[in-house]
Amino acid sequence: MPRGSNAKRERQYEHIKDSALDRGESESRAQEIAARTVNKERARADESTTASKSSTQDMSSSRRGGKRSHTGAQGPTYDQLYAEARRRDLHGRSRMNKAELKRKLGH
Structure with missing residues (x-):
C-alpha cells in the first residue's frame, strides 16, 4: 500500500486482492489490480498528491466494474x-x- 493510506484503504486493498485471487488471478496481478483500484479511489477522494486525468474524471472503478x-x-x-x-x-x-x-x- 502507498504511504499515507488509511485503515479504510488498507481494508479495501485486501478485499480487492482477495477477490482477484478467488477469480484465479496470480498473486502479482491481484496486487496490481488492488493497488490500481485503491489508488484511483484515493485520487477521486482527493487523498493523493498526484492524480491522472482518467483517475479523477472517469467513472469510478466500483461503478465501472470491468466495462x-x-x-x-x-x-x-x-x-x-x-x-x-x-x-x-x-x-x-x-x-x-x-x-x-x-x-x-x-x-
Whole structure:
C-alpha cells in the first residue's frame, strides 16, 4: 500500500486482492489490480498528491466494474490508447483517432 493510506484503504486493498485471487488471478496481478483500484479511489477522494486525468474524471472503478477492460467488446478506451502512445513516444499521436492508435500500437 502507498504511504499515507488509511485503515479504510488498507481494508479495501485486501478485499480487492482477495477477490482477484478467488477469480484465479496470480498473486502479482491481484496486487496490481488492488493497488490500481485503491489508488484511483484515493485520487477521486482527493487523498493523493498526484492524480491522472482518467483517475479523477472517469467513472469510478466500483461503478465501472470491468466495462472498460482491455478484453471488452471495444477494447481499450481512446484515453488508454493515447496514454500508451505517449509512453511509447509515438509521433503524430495527437492527430490520430482511436482506430489509428489501435493500428499503430498493434492492438
